[in-house]
Amino acid sequence: MADNKKELIKNLKNAISENRPDEIVEVTEEYIENGYDSKDAISKGITPGMREIGEKFDKGDIFLPQVMTLGDAVSESSEKLLSTLSEDSEETKEDKIVIGTIEGDIHDIGKGIVQMMLKVEGFDLVDLGRDVPLDDFIEAAKEHEPDIMGSSALMTTTRSGMEELEDMLEEEGLRSEIKTMIGGAPITEHYAEQIGADAYGEDAMDAVEKAKNLVNKNEG
């Protein structure tokens, strides 16, 4: 049984990293039918698979249409895995995160992975989606009163929206109540410091750790 579980996780990871979108949901369904722990499929299958895809994208070995097709399959797979966790996770959901991709940017695959990992860790997620106007972030901050507001950008042309968002939160008197976290390909630790964000997530795993630190989940 353990071997079969390992094999399925490996197949899931390879289906992602070797760009075989049709197999991703198929393997996920087989994994769920066997009753294996969904958290393992996400952390050992989907996350490393998408990390490899990210590296291939950086090197120009894989391209946007392929990444988007993969992203759709991974989202479907993640939803199925997360639905098996929902009952267990409800009790631990206490820290709320509002997350979205900055206006002008339609790239949300990285955000999707971060979101999935945060859900696994028991955060209460409010997803604003992609290409989100800055005013919508502010509205969501007022409506949901999150602990953390996360924003992502994949382009240098859109990341400036993150700085504007910092200013807008300040102007609205919301900044002191909300921690901010940013991430995405053109984002660096230095950039986060420069604009005054509370944390920078280098990848999904790092983002989860940083989010936990921000709400003191790592304490004790």
Added chain:
Amino acid sequence: MTEKYTTRKGDGRKIELTKSEIREDIEEGSADAANKGGINELKEDEKDKIVSLITDPSKVVSVEKGNEVPFTHDIGTLRLMGDQGNSGVGIPMSREQGVKTHERAFAVDTMELGHIDYSFKPAKPIIAQEQQTLEDILLSTIVPIWYGAMPNLGLYYAPDGQFKNPNELMPEGKIKEAKEAQEKAIEQAKEDMSYIAENLRKVGLDGLNIDTTAAAGDPDFKAVLEVTEELKSNPETEDLAIEIGMAAEHVLGMHGDLEYNGKQLAGIFPHEQVEIVEEAGGDLFGPVCNTKTGKSLPWNLARAVTFVKETSKVSDIPIHVNMGMGVCGVPMFETPPVDAVTRASSAMVEVGNVDGI
């Protein structure tokens, strides 16, 4: 005090570097190409040669006697006639006069006729005019004459063309529709390129220069490869020389899954592109390496020469490298500085082993 040499940034600005800084940039540029392309770095003596070209006190440098290569111009005669920020110097003259000027005053080895739109699609409705001008030029010149244009698949997508725009479809998540639009554009572009080639060949055209290939990504490249294969198997055009010149060093995966003879087109570099061009029947290949504006001329040149040398090595067809604004070491500047252009060109011949420029 360590002596400094005046050279250029990739945007054309003058900078001063010491010999060791120049050498360091050459090492880094060559290593970058080797890393990206999975190829060998330049040898020490080849790096030394580039150092000597960069540090040469002459404003203009050239190759050693006996190393001269054929020289031609793309973009037709627009370099002389163009007056709208399109690399031209705004001298009013006909295209025939422009070709003759290149042949008789600039001593080019081959020359090209091109329309101001420089794309195959807009040349289609004016083919009779192109035939007339070509015939006049062929009757009064000696050098081989190409017809140059871009496949420019962008012109086949809305709002300029009849197919849906993949760049609008993709953000909506309509990947399948985006790919279908590109596949339809490939077929239409092939039809247009064939039409131009066949009709100009009837007048006596010597060669077709399919320029800035893959500017619209892998569908652009696939259209060019397939039309080349078709023209080479068509008795009407089989003798027409075909040059395939690239738009960039790397074929962008706008579609991502397109192949030619079982090889994926997206993501390939010049030394891989030339092999596919040969398979399609191309007679000449024009590689391109992009210039990074934030890096120095030594860095950009070493990087480009590393790619082009490998391309020359694996190729069985002549390599006529593109040496224009923003490519192959030449700074990205509207009128590229002559010191940089001549250094880059010399390095391409003497280290990159190109057959022509």
